[in-house]
Amino acid sequence: EDQVTQSPEALRLQEGESSSLNCSYTVSGLRGLFWYRQDPGKGPEFLFTLYSAGEEKEKERLKATLTKKESFLHITAPKPEDSATYLCAVQAASFQKLVFGTGTRLLVSP
Amino acid sequence: NAGVTQTPKFQVLKTGQSMTLQCAQDMNHNSMYWYRQDPGMGLRLIYYSASEGTTDKGEVPNGYNVSRLNKREFSLRLESAAPSQTSVYFCASSRLTGSITTYNEQFFGPGTRLTVL
Numbered sequence: 580e581d582q583v584t585q586s587p588e589a590l591r592l593q594e595g596e597s598s599s600l601n602c603s604y605t606v607s608g609l610r611g612l613f614w615y616r617q618d619p620g621k622g623p624e625f626l627f628t629l630y631s632a633g634e635e636k637e638k639e640r641l642k643a644t645l646t647k648k649e650s651f652l653h654i655t656a657p658k659p660e661d662s663a664t665y666l667c668a669v670q671a672a673s674f675q676k677l678v679f680g681t682g683t684r685l686l687v688s689p
Numbered sequence: 690n691a692g693v694t695q696t697p698k699f700q701v702l703k704t705g706q707s708m709t710l711q712c713a714q715d716m717n718h719n720s721m722y723w724y725r726q727d728p729g730m731g732l733r734l735i736y737y738s739a740s741e742g743t744t745d746k747g748e749v750p751n752g753y754n755v756s757r758l759n760k761r762e763f764s765l766r767l768e769s770a771a772p773s774q775t776s777v778y779f780c781a782s783s784r785l786t787g788s789i790t791t792y793n794e795q796f797f798g799p800g801t802r803l804t805v806l
Contacts, residue, residue, distance in 0.1 A: 610792065610793075611792045611793065611794075613794065613795075615797075620800075621799055621800070622693075622779050622781075622797035622798050622799050622800050623732070623779070623797045624797070625794060625795070625796060625797075628792060628794055630792070666731075666732070668732075670792065670793045676734060676737065676747070676793070677734075677793055677795060679731045679732040679733075680731060681729060681730065681731040682731065
């Protein structure tokens with residue numbers, strides 16, 4: 580069964596304090612791994628797709644990386660506006676539905 | 690370009706009442722999805738429609754029905770609401786065509802917050 584586990588569940592950072600969020604997955608053939616940002620009371624907002632091990636994608640202070648078993652979302656010098664829940668999802672090669680993790684709640688204090 | 694829109698934003702029902710959640714997308718996407726999100730459970734797929742005229746069950750379909758009205762619209766119906774259906778419901782769409790080479794990047798609506806008393 581395809582599974583996605585995100586850690587930590589919650590993370591509190593000071594503004595400017597860099598850190599990483601983890602997404603571990605087991606899937607029968609990975610077609611794509613997706614990162615989303617979700618603000619309170621809103622729908623998930625698409626951030627990145629990673630297709631193969633070794634791939635990296637960047638957007639402002641966020642950088643996503645992918646290995647054969649996990650993905651990291653690195654946040655460099657975060658700002659309070661980066662506070663949100665970050666969701667990870669995987670798409671199997673043979674099964675096109677997405678399987679989501681439960682997310683990491685990030686709080687960045689000024 | 691509004692993306693994915695959902696109505697209503699909030700709804701309170703009594704046990705046994707019925708209602709329909711509406712979803713529309715203007716991105717000319719082929720596939721549409723209904724999810725529910727509960728604390729600690731993540732997003733769980735209720736039903737999806739890979740193309741106009743087709744619908745399939747997801748992970749948690751019991752107590753729900755769907756209609757893919759046309760390429761733009763996908764509705765979710767609760768025939769007899771139960772307290773266990775209290776949740777936040779999200780509609781999503783993607784350009785997924787059914788080809789195994791297509792990547793399923795999904796785009797979400799703002800959600801409907803449903804409480805069943």
